[in-house]
Amino acid sequence: MKAFAEMSKEELGSLKVELEKKYAEYKAMNLNLNMMRGNPAPDQLAMSNDLFEGLEEKTGFKTKAGVDCRNYGLPTGLPEIKELFAQILDTEADNIFVGNASSLNMMFDTLMRACAFGEIDSDKPWFQIEGRKWLCPTPGYDRHFKVTEKLGFELIPVPMTSTGPDMDLVEELVKDPKVLGMWNIPVYSNPDGIVYSVETCERLAKMKTGAKDFRLFWDNAYVVHHLYEDEATHGSVPDMLGLCAKFGNANRVYEFASTSKISFAGSGLACMACNKDNMDAAVKTIGIQAICSNKVNQLAHSVMFPDLNAIKERMKKHADILRPKFEMTIKVLHDELDGTDICHWHEPKGGFFVSVFVLPGTAKNTVAMCKDLGVALTPAGATYPYGNDPKDSNIRFAPSFPALEDINKAVQVFTLCAKLSAVNKLLEA
Ligand SMILES: Cc1ncc(COP(=O)(O)O)c(C=O)c1O
Structure with a gap:
């Protein structure tokens, strides 16, 4: 896709119509997805279900x-x-x-x-x-x-x-x-x-x-x-x-x-x-x-x-669950945003989060649009002291908890909202 900043008003106008059509389609789906909780997924927690099993027999x-x-x-x-x-x-x-x-x-x-x-x-x-x-x-x-x-x-x-x-x-x-x-x-x-x-x-x-x-x-x-x-x-x-x-x-x-x-x-x-x-x-x-x-x-x-080895073994199993979720998040970001020049992000090799910088001045609007489409994201600004992102640009995703298919949809929705917010902002300028 062409860089948004290089588009003429006419091009931005027709892109807006296209994006709003997609927006209406998502709205009709009545989604209920959540990418704001940095929680381990149920299958990650289940690995420790036997934490207390046989503790008395094993240790007295x-x-x-x-x-x-x-x-x-x-x-x-x-x-x-x-x-x-x-x-x-x-x-x-x-x-x-x-x-x-x-x-x-x-x-x-x-x-x-x-x-x-x-x-x-x-x-x-x-x-x-x-x-x-x-x-x-x-x-x-x-x-x-x-x-x-x-x-x-x-x-x-x-x-x-x-x-x-x-x-x-x-x-x-x-x-x-x-x-x-x-x-x-x-x-x-x-x-x-x-x-x-x-x-x-x-x-x-x-x-x-x-x-x-x-x-x-x-x-x-x-x-x-x-x-x-x-x-x-x-x-x-x-x-x-x-x-x-x-x-x-x-x-x-x-x-x-x-x-x-x-x-x-x-x-x-x-x-x-x-x-x-x-x-x-x-x-x-x-x-x-x-x-x-x-x-x-x-x-x-x-x-x-x-010992540390047991921790490393466990972390490999966590990684097997988390890796596809992170990769799905990053893939959708690339598929939908490459070339637009409105967003950038760091690709993590670990941890629990991905954060995206959207066009300055559009993070709050993007999160609000996502909410309207049934996708909950961490409030814009939360990643800055006093909840105030001076550029109104950073948005945090937590891909650990939702299922893979939900992540796919939620990030699609996010990219749509980021693009629509950017187009609106550029048309205002
Ligand atoms: C950087 C960081 N520190 C600490 C915590 C919370 O840790 P704990 O559960 O040990 O209080 C989190 C949870 O998301 C975190 O991201």
């Missing part, structure tokens, strides 16, 4: 060292699970704190501790810092943004590039002592599926910050979530704890991960990883908050996933 509810998981104890987690997360994150078991089911919860709590009590290298609790700021790579994860917004940070957007956040800008912004930290999804970012380059990681680990208590929140939610064998064998980004230590900034990073997209979403295991000094401080406070986490769930996971 005891860890390998004989600790009874039905009782209080092991406040930082089962050694088996600390070792497993250490292998997943390429760090040491001593650096791991195993929490309950949600890594987002651990991120919130970690920030809350810094706000209420300060970090080990803070002069004062962050709540006492007027005009505190937080860097937010965009597009990014709306729930991250909401956490820092709720805790009173000014959210500073930093554009993502194909190798991670724009590091020239980051290095400039962190000179401000009010900038206290930064969100990061280093592997298969939500929503673009971008993997940080080694250079990006190194620059983040060694950059000079105005705040001596600056923190990177390193959300490794998709660290083992590869769609292709090749990516899985070539590994992900470097161990950030080790890298920060290497550049003399050992306290700089808190890492997070969970099994939400490995076993059960919201009912798996989450962890935080950090160096010893941060860990000692965190454990003192967490120990007041709770006696220990859910160890029976940890025990069950340790049986299902005795």
Whole structure:
């Protein structure tokens, strides 16, 4: 198809008629499709159905060292699970704190501790810092943004590039002592599926910050979530704890991960990883908050996933389900949009999302049209701080949950709405 920007008003006018005819056909279908939930599909969840089966017979509810998981104890987690997360994150078991089911919860709590009590290298609790700021790579994860917004940070957007956040800008912004930290999804970012380059990681680990208590929140939610064998064998980004230590900034990073997209979403295991000094401080406070986490769930996971190999095997099975869904999404985007020059997107090799940039000024309208045709998408703007995409361009898809045929239809509808919104916009100009 010809680039829309090169079409005459007459050509755009006849294209509009054609697209509106298709729109009416879809409207008559009374579709009810949903591409907004980043949830594992039922067949992915079913792989873990036997998580608790025979747990008593297999373990007597005891860890390998004989600790009874039905009782209080092991406040930082089962050694088996600390070792497993250490292998997943390429760090040491001593650096791991195993929490309950949600890594987002651990991120919130970690920030809350810094706000209420300060970090080990803070002069004062962050709540006492007027005009505190937080860097937010965009597009990014709306729930991250909401956490820092709720805790009173000014959210500073930093554009993502194909190798991670724009590091020239980051290095400039962190000179401000009010900038206290930064969100990061280093592997298969939500929503673009971008993997940080080694250079990006190194620059983040060694950059000079105005705040001596600056923190990177390193959300490794998709660290083992590869769609292709090749990516899985070539590994992900470097161990950030080790890298920060290497550049003399050992306290700089808190890492997070969970099994939400490995076993059960919201009912798996989450962890935080950090160096010893941060860990000692965190454990003192967490120990007041709770006696220990859910160890029976940890025990069950340790049986299902005795080592990193078991995780990799499981992730291959997830990939077999997810890969066709991602490929279907990308194929329809190419089939329907190539040549139009109104949209662009990154093609993820893993993770849970695909995000498309439509013609600036048309994302909200595209999402509204999709809704009118019975296709639910993440609200336009959600991938930006305060829900405000200044270009009104980015739209996130979650292809994991719907069936393949539904994805095909939903993305067809999306491309139709993106084209019609673009034509309308260009005709207005
Ligand atoms: C980047 C990212 N971090 C965290 C989460 C939530 O993780 P959890 O279920 O461990 O709280 C998600 C869920 O979509 C996510 O995309």
